[in-house]
Amino acid sequence: MLKIKGLLISILLLAGILAGCNETPAENKDSTTEAVNVDATDWPRTFKDALGKEIVIEEKPEKMVSLWYFYPEILVALGEPPAATTEKEYLSSLAYLQGKLDSVEELGDKLSPSIEKILSTDPDYILATEHQEKLYESLEKVAPVITLKSKDIYENWQYGLRTVAEIIGKEDEAEKVIARMMKEISSGREALKSIQGESVALILSWDGKTFNVLGEENPVYTLAFDQEMGLGLTPDDTFKGTNNEFTSFEGISTVQADHIFLIGDITKKEELMNDLKQSNVWNNLNAVKKGNIYSMDSSAITGGPLAVEYALQNITNALHKF
Incomplete structure (x- = not known):
C-alpha cells in the first residue's frame, strides 16, 4: 500500500511538472504576440x-x-x-x-x-x-x-x-507638449485675471510704415483672446474679427486699446520706436499715454507650438505686472 501511495504521489508530481512546462511556452507565446501586435500597430502605418x-x-x-x-x-x-x-x-x-x-x-x-x-x-x-x-x-x-x-x-x-x-x-511626445503648453496657458490666464476688462491690440509691422491689427485667423490672436485655448484677454472692440491693415499711418488713430503689442523685427525695435515717438498720431493713442506699449519679435507669428509658447511668455510677462 505504501508503495502504491508513493507511486501515486510520484505520478502526481510528474504531472504537475509537465503541466508547468506546458504553461510556460503558452505564456511566452502570449507575450510575444502582444509585442508583435504593438510593433505592427506602429509600423507600417498608412x-x-x-x-x-x-x-x-x-x-x-x-x-x-x-x-x-x-x-x-x-x-x-x-x-x-x-x-x-x-x-x-x-x-x-x-x-x-x-x-x-x-x-x-x-x-x-x-x-x-x-x-x-x-x-x-x-x-x-x-x-x-x-x-x-x-x-x-x-x-x-x-x-x-x-x-x-x-x-x-x-x-x-x-x-x-x-x-x-x-x-x-x-504621438506620445506631441501629447506631452500639448499638455505642458495648455497648463502654461491656463496658468497665464489665471495670472492675468487682474487686467480683465482692459483691452489689448496686437499690431504687426514689418517695415515701420504699414501697420496691421491682427484678427481672429491669426494664432497670436487666438492665444491672446480665446477663453479656452488662450489667455482670455479683451480685444479692442474696434478690431474684432479679421485683420485690419491701415492704408495710411493715420488710420492707427482708431486703435483705442489700453495695451498694444507691436510685433515685428525686434532688431529694428529702437529705430521703429524713435520714428513713432515723432508722430502726434502715435503719441495720442490711449496705450501710449498710459505707457503700455510692448515689443514682440516676429518669432511669435509662425503659428507653431514654439511660436505660441514664445508669444505666451512675452504677453504674460508684459501684463502680469499690472
Missing part, C-alpha cells in the same frame, strides 16, 4: 495626406525634408529636427530655433527649393504644402511627398503638432 493620397510608411522616418516654414518648428518641438529645410536663414533667426538648425541643410526659397540639394539629402519623406503643387512631379522622383494644408496647420498648432507626430511616430 497616412492619408491633404490631397487624399494614402502613403504607406514602412518604418519610422529618420530623414525628413521640410518645404514650408512651420515644419521645422514642429519637428524641433518633437525632438526630431529635419535633415533639410527651405528658409533656413530666416528660421534660424527665430528666438526658439536659434542653434537648433545648425546641422540642417539649406534648400533655398520655399516656393522654388533646390531639387538637387533635396536629392543630395536622400530623404525618407518630403513634407510639402499645396504651395508646392507645381513641383510634385519632380519631388516624387526623389522621395514620397506628404502634403498638408498650410492654413489648417497655421490656424491650429495642436492639429499641426499631432499630424506631424503621426507621420514620424511621436
